[in-house]
Amino acid sequence: MSLTSALLRSRAVAALASPHGVDRYLELVNPMWAAREVRARVVDVHRETSGEHPVATITLQPTSTWRGHRAGQYVQVGIEVPGARRTTRCFTISSAASAPGERFTLTVRAHGEGLVSKFLVEQAQPGFLVHLSQAQGEFCLDESPATPTNNHLLFITGGSGITPAMSMVRTLLRDGYDGHAGRKVTFLHYARGPEDQIFADELARIAAADNGVRVVLRHESAGDPLFSAIDLAREVPNFREVDTWVCGPAGLMERVETAYDGSPRLRTERFKPPVVTAGTAEGDVVFARSGEQAPNSGASILEQAEAAGLTPEFGCRMGICFSCTARKSEGTVRNVLTGEESSLPDEEVRICVSAPVGDCVVDL
Amino acid sequence: MTAAPTEALRPAPTPEPGEEPISPNLPLTPTQLEAFGEEMDAIRQRIIASLGEEDAAYIRKVVKAQRAFEVAGRALFYLPPAWPLAVASLSISKIIDNMEIGHNVMHGQYDWMGDPGLNSRMFEWDNVCPSEQWKYSHNYIHHTFTNIVGKDRDIGYGVLRMDPDQKWHPYYLGNPVYAFLLMVFFEWGVALHDLEVENIVAGKRKISENAALHRGIMRKVKRQALKDYVLFPALTGPLFPLTFAGNATANLVRNIWAFNIIFCGHFPAGVASFSMEESEDESRGQWYLRQLLGSANITGSPLFHVMSGNLSHQIEHHLFPDLPARRYPEIADEVREICERYGLQYNTGPLHSQLLSVAKKICRYALPDDVSEVPGVPLLQRLLGRRKPAPVAVVPDAA
Numbered sequence: 001m002s003l004t005s006a007l008l009r010s011r012a013v014a015a016l017a018s019p020h021g022v023d024r025y026l027e028l029v030n031p032m033w034a035a036r037e038v039r040a041r042v043v044d045v046h047r048e049t050s051g052e053h054p055v056a057t058i059t060l061q062p063t064s065t066w067r068g069h070r071a072g073q074y075v076q077v078g079i080e081v082p083g084a085r086r087t088t089r090c091f092t093i094s095s096a097a098s099a100p101g102e103r104f105t106l107t108v109r110a111h112g113e114g115l116v117s118k119f120l121v122e123q124a125q126p127g128f129l130v131h132l133s134q135a136q137g138e139f140c141l142d143e144s145p146a147t148p149t150n151n152h153l154l155f156i157t158g159g160s161g162i163t164p165a166m167s168m169v170r171t172l173l174r175d176g177y178d179g180h181a182g183r184k185v186t187f188l189h190y191a192r193g194p195e196d197q198i199f200a201d202e203l204a205r206i207a208a209a210d211n212g213v214r215v216v217l218r219h220e221s222a223g224d225p226l227f228s229a230i231d232l233a234r235e236v237p238n239f240r241e242v243d244t245w246v247c248g249p250a251g252l253m254e255r256v257e258t259a260y261d262g263s264p265r266l267r268t269e270r271f272k273p274p275v276v277t278a279g280t281a282e283g284d285v286v287f288a289r290s291g292e293q294a295p296n297s298g299a300s301i302l303e304q305a306e307a308a309g310l311t312p313e314f315g316c317r318m319g320i321c322f323s324c325t326a327r328k329s330e331g332t333v334r335n336v337l338t339g340e341e342s343s344l345p346d347e348e349v350r351i352c353v354s355a356p357v358g359d360c361v362v363d364l
Numbered sequence: 365m366t367a368a369p370t371e372a373l374r375p376a377p378t379p380e381p382g383e384e385p386i387s388p389n390l391p392l393t394p395t396q397l398e399a400f401g402e403e404m405d406a407i408r409q410r411i412i413a414s415l416g417e418e419d420a421a422y423i424r425k426v427v428k429a430q431r432a433f434e435v436a437g438r439a440l441f442y443l444p445p446a447w448p449l450a451v452a453s454l455s456i457s458k459i460i461d462n463m464e465i466g467h468n469v470m471h472g473q474y475d476w477m478g479d480p481g482l483n484s485r486m487f488e489w490d491n492v493c494p495s496e497q498w499k500y501s502h503n504y505i506h507h508t509f510t511n512i513v514g515k516d517r518d519i520g521y522g523v524l525r526m527d528p529d530q531k532w533h534p535y536y537l538g539n540p541v542y543a544f545l546l547m548v549f550f551e552w553g554v555a556l557h558d559l560e561v562e563n564i565v566a567g568k569r570k571i572s573e574n575a576a577l578h579r580g581i582m583r584k585v586k587r588q589a590l591k592d593y594v595l596f597p598a599l600t601g602p603l604f605p606l607t608f609a610g611n612a613t614a615n616l617v618r619n620i621w622a623f624n625i626i627f628c629g630h631f632p633a634g635v636a637s638f639s640m641e642e643s644e645d646e647s648r649g650q651w652y653l654r655q656l657l658g659s660a661n662i663t664g665s666p667l668f669h670v671m672s673g674n675l676s677h678q679i680e681h682h683l684f685p686d687l688p689a690r691r692y693p694e695i696a697d698e699v700r701e702i703c704e705r706y707g708l709q710y711n712t713g714p715l716h717s718q719l720l721s722v723a724k725k726i727c728r729y730a731l732p733d734d735v736s737e738v739p740g741v742p743l744l745q746r747l748l749g750r751r752k753p754a755p756v757a758v759v760p761d762a763a
Contacts, residue, residue: 016595018588018591019587084419085478088478316503316507316508318648321499322686325472338408338409348485
């Protein structure tokens with residue numbers, strides 16, 4: 001296989017497949033053959049919790065082009081939702097660090113309006129094909145059983161924010177971590193209640209084993225306290241001096257950041273909250289690349305960019321030539337020709353015929 | 365698949381008293397134009413709302429067929445007796461790649477799918493013209509300023525005289541020869557189109573403005589030439605010359621086909637051209653009207669439409685350049701019916717008559733207008749006679 005893949009990635013084969021690229025041919029024979037792109041097949045879907053927003057763990061077998069991931073990283077997942085439109089979202093990888101071409105898992109909560117998450121949790125079956133990016137992100141574990149330190153590691157997570165921390169703990173344990181060298185791990189997780197507790201059985205097993213990992217679960221419905229510096233200090237007295245990874249809802253993140261008071265030991269990872277919008281000339285338009293920002297005037301993105309002093313590329317200014325296409329990373333836009341609104345993140349829009357609806361971020 | 369119009373047919377509105385058509389080339393009044401534009405917008409919205417699985421399945425099927433023809437063509441070169449078949453297969457592959465896939469994908473017709481392989485920003489076609497440059501000269505210049513003399517560089521491609529408003533010059537006596545050469549080397553003509561060589565010759569453009577374009581073209585040319593004229597022929601070993609000739613022939617076949625389909629889309633008799641003045645500050649309705657009257661269709665079978673990239677529905681393509689081309693046949697019935705109601709010309713005909721019409725135009729505009737319009741005088745005499753101004757009779761002042 002390595003010879004085959006080396007051949008497929010060679011310049012000679014690329015020259016022969018020009019201008020379309022090797023993958024455009026390979027995918028027609030078998031989508032799991034790829035020279036550069038990354039795709040995966042769903043091999044298992046395991047329900048973690050049920051209820052209004054059920055959570056499932058999806059096991060993926062990636063193509064040989066997958067370069068592996070470090071614990072704590074995320075991946076962009078693109079699926080073709082009904083209607084043949086590919087939609088892409090980011091999900092944190094929940095399994096231990098993977099090697100090139102190795103299987104990994106995503107643990108996904110189905111959000112009400114989350115097209116991709118709902119599909120993955122409720123409808124994806126083994127055999128389903130997804131498109132992937134390589135693993136991304138710097139919210140990672142630097143420690144390993146071989147790291148010659150006796151650092152105490154602390155993970156503070158809430159809700160779905162448990163996934164990157166779970167990947168880190170799983171990596172440590174799989175690679176032979178034990179607490180006998182005097183290194184402690186504290187895993188502090190906040191969930192609404194036991195029925196919403198992801199990985200409950202595995203966490204119980206980890207807690208029971210003699211491995212130096214302490215698992216503290218706080219369930220709101222059982223009357224457990226919300227996060228506070230005092231509560232944390234009871235569990236980890238010198239927490240500001242401890243390498244800490246925090247991931248979860250915005251409220252929890254804010255309280256943790258306040259408690260750490262700027263300590264460089266704290267590492268954070270945020271999930272972008274969905275932007276709820278209404279009205280036409282409200283909110284702000286942010287031009288991410290140039291750093292400009294202006295109140296939304298209701299005009300097209302192109303006109304607003306020009307009013308802000310930018311000179312984006314354009315052509316016909318009537319939506320036919322696609323010269324002005326730019327990436328809208330957040331927010332909702334309305335197509336002024338069709339009235340159609342769209343809120344997909346990381347979407348290519350023709351800025352001459354797209355007007356922001358509320359807050360909007362465009363890569364210009 | 366034909367879709368019936370969703371609402372009862374509305375008659376074209378009668379002009380307000382005193383209202384005049386925009387111009388002889390644009391024979392609708394502002395009131396009629398507005399209604400006409402709304403009808404066009406309604407078609408567009410209906411199609412956009414219905415885009416989905418079928419369109420995606422269609423374009424993927426076409427891509428699969430094109431790749432199959434390509435692979436088959438390349439493989440058949442190993443069997444010398446199958447040479448004509450190999451050339452045919454590779455020619456079909458190149459035609460579909462350029463027309464039904466490349467041209468349409470680069471118009472953004474399938475951007476809504478979110479598939480990088482079918483995205484207008486990422487697609488590159490099997491042609492020496494870099495897609496980036498083609499999208500500027502074609503999607504923007506040609507589709508925005510369609511048939512406006514002095515703006516739309518597709519009128520004559522900077523080489524030919526195709527319109528009476530292009531000033532005649534003895535250079536244009538070679539029109540038929542230039543047209544033939546443009547047909548044979550069409551992909552090169554398209555690639556060099558953006559360099560605006562004629563404007564450099566005329567001193568309207570500096571040669572330094574071309575440096576970046578030139579680099580882009582050379583990069584693409586190298587890749588295309590390496591593949592078709594070095595690597596694939598070399599892979600067939602002793603059959604190198606045969607494969608080389610076969611690849612060149614496939615490129616030639618594609619050039620001839622593309623040239624003819626494209627010239628039948630804008631240059632048959634009856635297609636209007638426009639002046640800069642009459643196209644200034646135009647409304648959406650007027651833009652639609654100009655696209656309609658500046659284009660021509662070719663009738664034919666479904667297979668013919670696929671092989672022409674549905675540019676046989678040039679009228680529908682110019683009205684709705686970003687709608688998937690497979691929808692044009694379905695839209696065509698409606699557009700035609702609207703044209704009848706508004707008394708507008710809908711230029712269409714079979715390939716042979718459109719070709720003949722284009723050929724006549726190429727020859728007619730080789731000659732100066734006053735000369736070509738005088739019947740019964742031998743051509744040479746007309747040309748020579750033109751240089752000698754008629755003596756002017758001097759009438760003495762009666763006073």
